[in-house]
Amino acid sequence: MTSTLPTQLPGPTPEHFTSRLRSPAVAARVGLWLGLSFGVCFLTGLLSHYAQNTSQPIPFPTSPSWGYRVTQGLHVITGTAAVPLLLVKLWTVYPRLFERPPSLRVRQLLVTGLERVSILALVASSIFMLVSGLTNTASWYVWHFGFRAAHYGVAWVAIGSLLVHIAVKLPVIREALLGDVDDTHSHDRATAVDQGVMSRRALLRTTWLASGTAVVLTAGATVPWLRTVSVFGIRSGDGPQGIPVNRTARAAGLGDDELGDSWRLTVTNGDQSVSLSRADLAGMTQRTETLPIACVEGWSANGDWTGVRMSDVLALVGADPESDVTVSSIQQNGPYYTVNTLQKNFTGDDRTLLALRLNGKELDPDHGYPCRLIAPNRPGVLQTKWLGSIEVQA
Amino acid sequence: MSGTVLTRTALGAVGVALGLYGAWLTLSRQTTAQIVSTVQYLVGGVVLNDVLIAAAALVVGVLVTRGLPAVVRAPVVVGAVVLGSTTLLAVPVLLSYGRKPDNLTLLDRDFVGGWWVFAGVVVACVAVAVVVRVRRGAGGSEPA
Numbered sequence: 001m002t003s004t005l006p007t008q009l010p011g012p013t014p015e016h017f018t019s020r021l022r023s024p025a026v027a028a029r030v031g032l033w034l035g036l037s038f039g040v041c042f043l044t045g046l047l048s049h050y051a052q053n054t055s056q057p058i059p060f061p062t063s064p065s066w067g068y069r070v071t072q073g074l075h076v077i078t079g080t081a082a083v084p085l086l087l088v089k090l091w092t093v094y095p096r097l098f099e100r101p102p103s104l105r106v107r108q109l110l111v112t113g114l115e116r117v118s119i120l121a122l123v124a125s126s127i128f129m130l131v132s133g134l135t136n137t138a139s140w141y142v143w144h145f146g147f148r149a150a151h152y153g154v155a156w157v158a159i160g161s162l163l164v165h166i167a168v169k170l171p172v173i174r175e176a177l178l179g180d181v182d183d184t185h186s187h188d189r190a191t192a193v194d195q196g197v198m199s200r201r202a203l204l205r206t207t208w209l210a211s212g213t214a215v216v217l218t219a220g221a222t223v224p225w226l227r228t229v230s231v232f233g234i235r236s237g238d239g240p241q242g243i244p245v246n247r248t249a250r251a252a253g254l255g256d257d258e259l260g261d262s263w264r265l266t267v268t269n270g271d272q273s274v275s276l277s278r279a280d281l282a283g284m285t286q287r288t289e290t291l292p293i294a295c296v297e298g299w300s301a302n303g304d305w306t307g308v309r310m311s312d313v314l315a316l317v318g319a320d321p322e323s324d325v326t327v328s329s330i331q332q333n334g335p336y337y338t339v340n341t342l343q344k345n346f347t348g349d350d351r352t353l354l355a356l357r358l359n360g361k362e363l364d365p366d367h368g369y370p371c372r373l374i375a376p377n378r379p380g381v382l383q384t385k386w387l388g389s390i391e392v393q394a
Numbered sequence: 395m396s397g398t399v400l401t402r403t404a405l406g407a408v409g410v411a412l413g414l415y416g417a418w419l420t421l422s423r424q425t426t427a428q429i430v431s432t433v434q435y436l437v438g439g440v441v442l443n444d445v446l447i448a449a450a451a452l453v454v455g456v457l458v459t460r461g462l463p464a465v466v467r468a469p470v471v472v473g474a475v476v477l478g479s480t481t482l483l484a485v486p487v488l489l490s491y492g493r494k495p496d497n498l499t500l501l502d503r504d505f506v507g508g509w510w511v512f513a514g515v516v517v518a519c520v521a522v523a524v525v526v527r528v529r530r531g532a533g534g535s536e537p538a
Contacts, residue, residue, distance in 0.1 A: 019455075084479035087447065094448055120440070121413060127439030128432075134483055139492030139500060144431035149423040154432070156416025163409030167402045197458060197467040210476045214483055217512065231508025232484040234501060244499035251496055366497075 017095035018194040021203050024187040027092040028176035030207055034089050035162060037082040038126070042159045044075035048296060049152050051379050054341045062349040065376030069294035072379070073222035076298025079133045080218050084210035086126055088203070095189065118164040125158035137221075137234050137297045221299040235299040240364035243293060243301045246380065249365040252331040254386055263330075263370050265354070269317035269392040276313075278370040282356060284308045289351045295380040305374045307355035310347045310390075319392045322348035327373055330388035337381050341393070342373070351376045354387065447482075454478075469523035477516045484509065 051060045051068060061067065101112040132151050135142055143150075166173065172187055179186060181200045184193070198206070220230025220237070227237050235244045249259065265276045286306055294300040311321035319325075322344040329338040346352050352375040356363060363369040368385030375383065420432060454474055458467050486492070487505045494500060 080483060083483040084475070087443075087479050087482070088475070090443055091448070091451055094444075097444060118409075118413075123443070124436040124440045125416075127443060128436050130483075131435065131439055135486045135492075138486035138490070139494070140486045140489070142491070143435055145428045145435070146424050150420060150428065150432045153416050153418075153420030153423065154436070156419060157413050158416070160409045160411070160413025160416055163405050163412065165409075167406035167409060170398065170402050170405070197471050202468065202472075206472045206475050209472070210479045213476055214480050217480055217484070231503065231512055232480070232487050232505060233503065234487060235499060236502050238502060239499035244502075245497055246500070248494075248496045251494065 012098045014095035014099050014189055015191045016098070017189070018191050019196045020184060020188065020192045020194060021196045021198075021200060022092045022095055022192060023184070023200065024172050024176045025179065025181050025183055026200050026203060027089060028173045029181065029204055030085055030089045030092065031173070032177065033208075033211075034082055034085040035166070037078045037085060038158065038162060040078045041075055041082065041129075042155055044071040044078070045152070045155055047071050048075060048379060049148075052148075052296075052337075052382065056343060059343055059345045060377070062346055062351070062376045062378075065291050065351060066294075067377045068379055069222070069292040069300040072294055072296060073219075073298055073300060076133070076137055076222070077215055077219050079130060081211045081215050083130055083134075084207060084214055086130065088207045088210075090123065095192075115168055118161050118168070121157055122161035122165050125154050125161060128154050129158050139234075139297070222294075224301075233299075234297065237299075237301060239301075240366050241303070241358045241361055243303050243358065243367065244299060245366040246295060246297075247385070249369075249386070252329075252334060252386065254331055254365070258330055259365055259369055259386065265371060265387055266389040267313055267317050267391075268389065269314070269319040269323075270394070272317040272319075274316050276316075278356065281308050281313075281354060281371060284312060286356075287350075287353060289353055289374070289376075291351060291374050291376055293374075293380045293383060300380075303374075304359050305353055305355040306357035306360075307353040307371070307374075309350060310342075310352040310354060310373075310375075311350070313354060313390065314347060314392065317392070320344075324393040326389075326391045326393055327384045327387065328389045328391075329384050330386045338384065340382050340384065342375065342382075346375045346378065349376060465527050466524050469520045469527070472523070473516045473520040477513060480512070481509065 048068070048071065050056065101109055103109075129151065132143065132145075132147065132154075136147055136151070141147070175186055181204070196203075216226060216229055217232045218230055218234075220226035220228070220233035221235045223230075224237065227233065237244065239245050249255070261277070263278060265281065267274050267276065285308065287309055288304055288306040290302060290304050292300050292302045314321055314323060314325070324344050325342050325347055327340055327342050331338055342352075352373075355368070355372050355374045356370070358364070358367055363372065368387070371387045373382075373384040373387060421429060424432065458470055458474075462470060481488070484505065487501060487503075488509060490501045490505060492501060
C-alpha cells in the first residue's frame with residue numbers, strides 16, 4: 001500500500017511530458033558545455049577574488065600585463081554564454097521536478113531527499129550566480145546582499161553541488177555521451193515519444209547558436225572588434241581620452257578645491273616623508289607604458305599612460321623599490337577599495353606608474369587627475385584614482 | 395566497477411565539502427540583512443525558472459504546435475530560443491536602471507533600439523528559413 005501512494009498524489013507527473021527532446025541524451029550534451037562554462041567561470045572568478053585580496057601568500061603576478069583583462073573578460077563571457085545553456089538544460093530535465101519518490105521507505109526517502117536537496121542547491125546557486133553577475137555588470141545594484149561576499153560564497157555552493165550532481169549522474173552521463181543522441185531506449189521516460197518540432201540534433205545546434213549569439217551581442221565591452229555588433233555590451237568603449245569611466249570625480253565628491261593646485265601626494269616610509277605637488281611629479285623622469293584598465297565587470301580598454309615610476313617615488317623616502325605599500329585615494333567615504341595594498345612585486349615592477357597623462361593628454365578628472373596608480377595585470381578597481389598618499393607598510 | 399564507485403564517492407565527497415564551505419562563506423561574511431537578501435534571490439531564481447520561465451516555454455510550445463503549420467514550427471522555435479534567451483540575459487541593460495547621470499560612458503548604447511534591430515534580424519532569418527523549407531517541399535525528414 002505505502003509503495004503505491006506517491007504516484008497517487010495529485011498534480012502533473014513526469015509522464016505528462018511527452019516530448020522526446022526532454023531526454024538525458026540532450027541534457028548530458030548541453031550539461032557538458034554548461035559544466036565547462038561554469039568551470040571556467042569559477043576558476044577565473046577565484047583568480048579575480050584572489051587578485052583583490054590584501055594578503056596574498058603567493059604574490060599575484062604582474063605579467064602578462066593583459067592577464068587579468070583576459071581572465072576577467074572570459075569570466076563574464078562564459079557566464080553570459082551559460083544563460084542559454086542553463087535555460088535549455090533546465091527545460092530538458094523539467095519533468096523530473098514532478099517525480100515522486102519510488103517508495104515511502106525511510107531509506108529510499110532519505111536518498112531521494114538528499115539528491116533533491118543537491119539539485120535544489122545546484123539550480124538555485126546557478127541562477128543566483130548568473131543573475132547577480134549580469135545585474136552587477138550593468139551596475140544595477142538591485143539586491144541588498146554584499147556582492148563580493150555573496151557572489152564568491154554561492155560560487156562554491158554552485159561548484160560543489162555541480163560535483164555532487166556529476167557524481168550522482170556519472171553512469172547516465174557516460175552512457176548518454178557515448179551513445180547516439182537519438183537513442184530512446186536507455187534512459188528516456190516511456191511516454192517521451194512525441195517527435196516535437198525538431199530533431200534532438202537541431203535542438204542542440206539551436207542551443208549552441210543561442211549561446212554564441214549571447215557572446216557576440218555582449219563581448220564588445222572587452223573585445224574591441226566586436227564593439228559594433230555588441231548591441232547589449234555594457235560599454236561602447238567611448239569615454240574621456242578614449243577610455244570608459246566607472247566612477248566619476250563628481251560621484252567621488254571631488255571638485256576643483258580637491259583637485260586644484262593645493263593637491264599634494266604624501267609619500268611616507270617610517271619617519272621619512274615627502275609631500276609632492278603635481279609639478280614636482282611632472283619634473284621627475286617620465287615614462288610611458290601601454291597598460292589595460294580591466295574592470296571586474298568585464299569591460300576593458302588599453303591606454304598609453306605617462307608618469308613617474310612607483311620605484312622612483314619610493315626612492316625619495318629611502319624605501320626599497322620592492323615594498324608593500326598602502327595606497328589611498330583622497331576621496332572621502334569612498335568604497336572599501338579607496339584604501340588598498342599594492343604588493344611589493346607590483347611596486348618593484350618598472351611598468352607600475354603614478355600616471356599624470358593618458359593617451360598624450362593630461363589625465364581627465366574622471367580618470368584620476370591629478371595623479372593615479374596604473375599597474376600591470378591588476379583589477380581596475382584597485383588602480384586607485386585621485387591618489388592622496390602612499391605609505392610603506394612596516 | 396569499483397573504480398567508478400570510488401570516483402563517484404570521491405567526487406560526491408569533494409562536492410559536499412565545497413558546497414558546505416560555500417554556505418559557511420555566505421553566512422559568515424555577511425550581515426543578517428545581507429543573508430536574507432541572498433536567500434531571497436536564491437529562492438526567487440528557482441521560482442523564476444520553475445514557474446514563470448517553464449510556464450512561458452509550455453505556452454509557447456502549445457501555441458507553436460497547435461497554432462502554426464508544420465513547415466513554420468522549427469524555424470519559429472529556433473528564433474524563439476535565440477531571441478528569448480538573449481533577451482532574458484539582456485534585461486539588466488534593456489532596463490538600464492544602473493545608468494548614472496554623471497557618467498556617460500556607462501550603459502552608453504541605445505539598448506532598446508539595438509534589441510529591435512536584433513529582433514528584426516532574427517525574424518528575417520526565420521522568414522528566410524521558412525521560405526527555403528517551403529521551396530524544398532515542406533517538413534522534410536531532417537528539420538533545419
